[in-house]
Amino acid sequence: MFDIADISYYNTCMYLKYELLWNTLKSRNMKKTDLCDIAGLSRSTIAKMVKEEYVALEVVERICKGLLCQVEDVIEVRL
Numbered sequence: 001m002f003d004i005a006d007i008s009y010y011n012t013c014m015y016l017k018y019e020l021l022w023n024t025l026k027s028r029n030m031k032k033t034d035l036c037d038i039a040g041l042s043r044s045t046i047a048k049m050v051k052e053e054y055v056a057l058e059v060v061e062r063i064c065k066g067l068l069c070q071v072e073d074v075i076e077v078r079l
Contacts, residue, residue, distance in 0.1 A: 015052070015077070015078040015079075016052065016054070016055075016075050016076070016077060016078075017052060017075065017076040017077075017078060018049045018050075018052060018074070018075060019076065020072070020073055020074055020075060020076055021049070021063065021073075021074045021075065024067065024069060024073050024074065028067075032046050032050075035063065035066070035067075038066035038067065039059075039062040039063045039065070039066035039067070040062060040066075041059065041062070041063070045059055060074055060075060
């Protein structure tokens, strides 16, 4: 019988790249602290994104709403 727990973490891992977000901020002459204010993010959330760590989809949604942009302008997903 197949057990979902048998799936290797490394075989299902997705990598999120935030380079598009940093480029969007740069093109708008914004700093990461501006993003914190606009999207209601903490500095620790920004630090996670700088290290390309996981952040909740809700965070990405708040960024998109704050910047009036699409998800494709913020993250790139790599398998």
